[in-house]
Amino acid sequence: MKKAGEMKRTGAVRKIQIREEACIGCHLCEFYCAAEHHPSKDLLKAFGPGRERPRGRVRVVEEGPVSFALVCRHCDEPLCVFACVSGAMERDLETGKVIHDPERCVGCLSCILACANGTILWDEKRGVVAKCDLCPGREVPACVAGCPNEALILTE
């Protein structure tokens, strides 16, 4: 288990900023995220008829007119990393990104309990957790690019 002091980042941190006042509750971020994390990277293929519906790593919560997307904050002091028993959850010191390695994940759910933001989701089918990885390989994460109202914006 790592200690808090060892987490100091060295590079620029990209984060997704969540703006409740602009979230329109369309849930499109969930779909774009899920498709991005589907092998096909294609909405139609990921959600085609008869297929298992994939899950994204972002979740929109709503209560009346209030709605916002829950997505990993990539905290400076990531409680999930401290709580992880298997070393699956790590913080990339260069980018400040909190990354999760499903191969090492034992599905103990400690990170879910530890995360104050509720942004780590349980992937029941695979028996591991899933969380935002800021879409490696993409300039802008899929949820940010797909949000029709800039309720999710990328800050650096």
Added chain:
Amino acid sequence: MISNPNMDIDNLELETRNLKPPTARLARVDARGLDYRELNRRVDELLASGAGEIEIRGVHGQRYIASRVRRPVSFRIHGTPGNDLAAFSDGVRLEVFGDAQDGVGNTMNSGEIIIHGRAGDIVGMGMRGGRIFIRDEVGYRTAIHMKEYGEQRPVIVIGVMGQDFLGEYMAGGVVVILNLPPRNPKSFSRPPAFIGTGIHGGKIFFRGKLEPYQTGKEVGFDRPDEKEMEFLSGIIRDYSNYFGLNLAQVVPDDFIKLYPKHLRPYGRLYAY
């Protein structure tokens, strides 16, 4: 250079800060021969030099008196002030010894106007707060589109009666009509009609009886409740005090209450 209000919005505040040392509390102005701009400019100067009470004599139709005064200053006006008396005003107390013309208290925000005489048309148009007491009768469209907001609840008290369209479009506030004998019955050759037409807020208290045709179809009738009776007692007392009258015969029991039947009088006018 042409002045650009974009650039100097705050100047007004600056000016009031550059006050001269206070002089006499009561200042007097002789309005004879002055046009309204000159008169209002003099009032500004007097206020800037610390006057707390202003007496204007010889007023003969000058408009907009006290319309940009925004502090609790007392005015005593002798003569016949012109239209838009205290329009847009906010917090002045103004007493007129004589009749007033049209547009008294137009879009007024707060304060008190007492008129020892009659007033013309559209008294308290769009008024939002404060009180207007008029000893005698008033002209057409009194309290038109008067409204209330939060703590601001305007009150207009009329000693005699208003001509037609009193309380038209009324959206808030209170009008009290004491229905005392008119100064000149020629102003009421027929009973006033269209009272409260389009009313959708506020109340009118009327002393005496009204025929149904005299009021708009949006008006409901009721008796004042206890709290309103109390309010009316206060109004009658204030009216008597302001004008030095003994109104033993006027009691809250004689009033009927006119109120809007609907908040949305025109809801069913449209095809959506």
Added chain:
Amino acid sequence: MKSYLPPEFIVERREDRCIRCLTCVRQCGFETHVYDAEENSLLSREELCVGCLRCVTLCPTRALTVRTNPSESRPNANWTREHLRDVCRQAESGGVILTGSGNDKPIRSYWDHLFLNASQVTNPSIDPLREPMELRTYLGRKPDALEPGEGRARESECPNVRIETPLLFSAMSFGAISLQAMQSLARAASEYGTLFNTGEGGLPAELVDYGKVAIVQCASGRFGVNWEYLNNSAIVEIKIGQGAKPGIGGHLPGEKVLAKVAETRMIPVGTDALSPAPQHDIYSIEDLSMLIYALKEATSYRKPISVKIAAVHNAAAIASGMVRAGADMIVIDGIRGGTGAAPKLIRDHVGIPIELALAAVDTRLREEGIRNWASLVAAGGFRSAADVIKAIALGADAVYLGTAALVAMGCTICQKCYTGICNWGICTNRPELAKRLNPDVAARRLVKLLRGWSLDIKEILGGMGVNAIESLRGNRLQLRGVGLEEWELRVLGVKGAGE
């Protein structure tokens, strides 16, 4: 009772592309789309669809198409589909048909019959990308001369307001549009150096800092009008009329008067905000003068006072009277001007086109030698910078953009503004809908629109060989008409092409 009205639109959903994301269900404020969880199927209640295309725009897989219902009764050039629908609606409701936005009838657009000039050989065109090109405009009364003589306006009585482009945002009141929409307009105006207009709904507390770029309206309802409001402004505008509904007032239904709107308008929550048809202190030209000077007194002669009227038959005579009554700026709003709500009959049949009214007003003011006494602003359905340029050449100092600004923010002109439901978050106060308009996004789009149109204007100016907007203003020699009758050319004061 069963309605005989067929749906106006049909919704087509390509099953092979629908991924059941339910965005359409969530986004339609009119509840057109319904998800049946049992069947995992999506249905469309097409009779509710207004054709705003929100669902089409947001559908991530482009599975949706909305189009006009192709079902036709027997073709009839006299009894059009619209007439049939309207008769049916009134037979079912017994009321006045309401609508929103501007006139949608094929009224002759004179802009499309006016053509602009360009320099060739005898004078050079100017390259606006590299050479200076000035669009700065001052709004307000100008003195007759630098050293004014007896009886003329003194300079100190001529407050002027600077704008960096002759494009202003027209009056749209808070209550009619959302706070977010108004915020977007205010921010864009501030950023680009122009002005927005509060309409008659007051200035929301959130926008008090934008007073410097606000034209604040004083209209018949006097909503939110007090000393602070009048003095925290660039210009005070008396609204007499509006192009979309000349001669009638406004009516913000009680259900749109929510807490914030109530606070700004200074009326209780839930009451109808009725703006009477006339201002009840203005029944005549000398009464207009009275209100103009009431406002000048209340603002200590520091603000230009604007007066806005609808373009009507005698606009020229009225405008002349307005200027003589003390107006420092006059606004003429043509029959294509927009609205949040108006009786359809009035929107479509009352008033005259802005082109003719503008030309007539400018001509009259010049004939009387009083054109300098007031700025002249045209409004009513400007669709592109080309319309704007032609308006300036006809005599406008600036133009008001309403519908174009709304479209920049997302409006698709579905004309349902009066329902209080706007899927684009513009013309609504329902919080869940209003938040669909992100002021960051909308303000940016508005600034880009202003920039784009300003560049267009500069390009045209350059082509004409002038580098300042004042050389175009009222320069009717830069216009030629095509396909116009003699009287139309006469009113417009332009020659026919080739003349």
Added chain:
Amino acid sequence: MKNLRSLNNPYRDDKVFEGCAIFALLNQAGRNVSGEPVFRAISNMRNRGNGLGGGFAVYGIYPEYAEHYALQVMFDDPLAREEVESYLKGRFEVADEEEVPTRKTQAVIHPPQVFRYFLKPRAGWMDDVTEDERVIRAVMDINIGIKDAFVFSSGKNMGVFKGVGHPETIAEYFRLDEYRGYLWTAHSRFPTNSRAWWGGAHPFSILDWTVIHNGEISSYGINRRYLEMHGYACTLETDTEVLAYIVDLLARRQRLPMSLVTKIMAPPLWEEIERMKEPERSELIKLRQIYSSLLVNGPFACVIAHHGEMIGLNDRIRLRPMTAGIGGENLYISSEEASIRLVCPELDEFWSPQGGDPIVGRVKPESPEIFEPARPEVSDEDRAGLKAGGRV
């Protein structure tokens, strides 16, 4: 034929648009009084006008020629005067003539010449109609037919003085301080066009009928067409003109009492009529049926005057201000109360009538010299003329 419209309504608007202030004074004892209070009162309402028109009608000013028609004619060109005079002398006995005296006033720019002629129609010219009709014919002939000439007024023992300028300027120019009359009406004008023309100022007149008016007559289009059907040429294209002609048609030609004339112009609303008792109810229904095209709609306040009488009238829902006061022998009508109080601080009576409710002022019968003789019964000739739709 000259086009008066090009002078008065140069832009060919539907009508001339204007606002204004009105003031009127009637000495009810019929005593001729100075106009000084009238000048002060009208100039106190300066904010209501814009200096592009002012005018006065004064009654009782020419007692020495009380039986002669006083034609006050304006000339923009001396040649026009010759033409007018030769026209008049052929048809009228001219008892006296002179230039209306004026005073040099800086504020008056390019004034026309104004002459007055005291005259009676000659025998042998249009003998088949009344003298009044003959005078009207002459007025129309001059106004329409003779370039650069325009008749300001044509009544007996009265005159209209008007021009471009503030009313007090016009009063000074025409030396009205030197006149005394028992009835004064005054008007300050706010026209919306700058090409204000002296003939376009109020009062408008025909014979001794004069009208001053504040407001805009929205029903002008149909009022005018109805009047045209009765032979009135609305050459000035201003709504005030129709008021004068309506009164002339109803009161002079059709001999309706003033109480009915005002009820035709500003009738009670139908719902009020429905509440009335018979026979008043049926009478009003009849009036509204027959004279529907003479309902004057839109905001107006006007004072209609002729010898011995002045009537202040408002539109039905009083969209223009009008107040009245009585102080001593004088009855005042004014747009603003302050003007009345300025000249008569102690009023015996003051009121502000409801819409459509006329202010009627008459010289008291004990001073009959002012009054026109009581209206004669309608003569058979007149009846025939009326039936034939007799044209003026």
